[in-house]
Amino acid sequence: MHKSTLEQWSLLNEVVLRGSFASAAESTHRSQSSVSYNLAMLQERLEVTLLETKGRRTVLTPAGEKLLAQVRPLLKAFYALESTASAMRNGERxxxxxxxxxxxxxxxxxxxxxxxxxxxxxxxxxxxxxxxxxxxxxxxxxxxxxxxxxxxxxxxxxxxxxxxxxxxxxxxxxxxxxxxxxxxxxxxxxxxxxxxxxxxxxxxxxxxxxxxxxxxxxxxxxxxxxxxxxxxxxxxxxxxxxxxxxxxxxxxxxxxxxxxxxxxxxxxxxxxxxxxxxxxxxxxxxxxxx
Structure with missing residues (x-):
């Protein structure tokens, strides 16, 4: 059984791009507690610290940077898959x-x-x-x-x-x-x-x-x-x-x-x-x- 999900990695990517849990929650239409819980579970199951706070921004740790860099191509491919499915559903070529x-x-x-x-x-x-x-x-x-x-x-x-x-x-x-x-x-x-x-x-x-x-x-x-x-x-x-x-x-x-x-x-x-x-x-x- 996998220890992590694409959804959790996607949320991590949003937090990094937006700079905070609150902004990531707003962009993904979730509650801030939901975002925090999913990322806490991700780090707990991997037993790796992925995020740290610097000033007012939430940023990746060196380990987080390395792991997220490997996941991002998978996220991009998954987004493309969903876009294709949406196009097919709407009758698009x-x-x-x-x-x-x-x-x-x-x-x-x-x-x-x-x-x-x-x-x-x-x-x-x-x-x-x-x-x-x-x-x-x-x-x-x-x-x-x-x-x-x-x-x-x-x-x-x-x-x-x-x-x-x-x-x-x-x-x-x-x-x-x-x-x-x-x-x-x-x-x-x-x-x-x-x-x-x-x-x-x-x-x-x-x-x-x-x-x-x-x-x-x-x-x-x-x-x-x-x-x-x-x-x-x-x-x-x-x-x-x-x-x-x-x-x-x-x-x-x-x-x-x-x-x-x-x-x-x-x-x-x-x-x-x-x-x-x-x-x-x-x-x-x-x-x-x-």
Whole structure:
């Protein structure tokens, strides 16, 4: 038989966060005597002193700090379990499948997910990233943010543009040419592209010169940073390198900037857009303008 309960540890956590038994009792809608009794029983059964008084605050002892640190992940998991059960009871979704193009700015994505989690803690959002050149299997996705509208990807709308800029390492030979760089001069150096291997041959057919394909944006950025070649990279992902002067925009005769549109889509098979889906869609739209 266990000597302690999650309820007792939860009360201990509240006392520490609030700084007193009275504040913890108020936040948990209990009497102060109930809180005191439960924590007294917890310490008695463990035979360890967990709390002590310093000034006007009730704080953890060193032993209490060590034990509560181990319990807090369990409390968090238990709260999440109860939130999921509450969501299921209220008819809310327990999960949303979100598919996004890898060029979607991370700050946009994580800002949306953080706000959604705050609003619907019982609903899990599973994120799958795909490359622009891929034709994704979107049959299992509820919401999609894609650069290409493939047949059957769902109904949707334009959401935002992602800016790409032509760059190379500041010591790359392309930055030491006289005047604006021409297409013929670019063809003498490897182009770093973000693409899957299935589309590599297609890329080569439409480009004069050598192409090195990377399967992730991070790998493409690293390749350009190490002077493997030049490339058009998402501006938001390389802002710090541009500001530091490590990467420099190429002085091209034309085409230094390119834009890729991202579309916000919802699966065609979803007939009724519930509250969680609508909230996720609204957050995706609204955050695009911040």
């Amino acid at each position: 327990s999960r949303i499948e979100l598919m996004v193009d890898s060029i979607l700015p991370r700050e946009h994505l994580f800002s949306v997910l953080s706000e959604f989690q705050r609003l619907y803690p019982g609903t899990q959002v599973n994120v799958t990233e795909v490359l622009e050149t891929q034709i994704p299997d979107n049959s299992q996705a509820d919401v999609m943010v894609l650069s290409q509208r493939q047949p059957g990807t769902g109904r949707g709308e334009w959401m935002m543009n992602v800016d790409f800029v032509a760059v190379a390492h500041h010591q790359h030979a392309l930055h030491h040419l006289n005047g604006a760089v021409s297409a013929e001069q670019l063809a003498e150096y490897p182009l770093i592209r973000i693409a899957d291997h299935q589309h590599f041959s297609v890329l080569q057919e439409h480009h004069q010169g050598e192409i090195w394909a990377c399967s992730t944006i991070e790998a493409a950025i690293e390749a350009v940073m190490h002077q493997v070649g030049y490339g058009w990279l998402p501006e938001t992902r390389i802002q710090s390198a541009l500001a530091a002067g490590t990467l420099k925009m190429l002085p091209l005769q034309q085409g230094v900037r390119r834009v890729t549109a991202l579309h916000l889509l919802i699966n065609n098979e979803i007939i009724v857009i519930d509250a969680q889906l609508q909230t996720l869609l609204d957050l995706m739209r609204n955050k695009a303008w911040i």
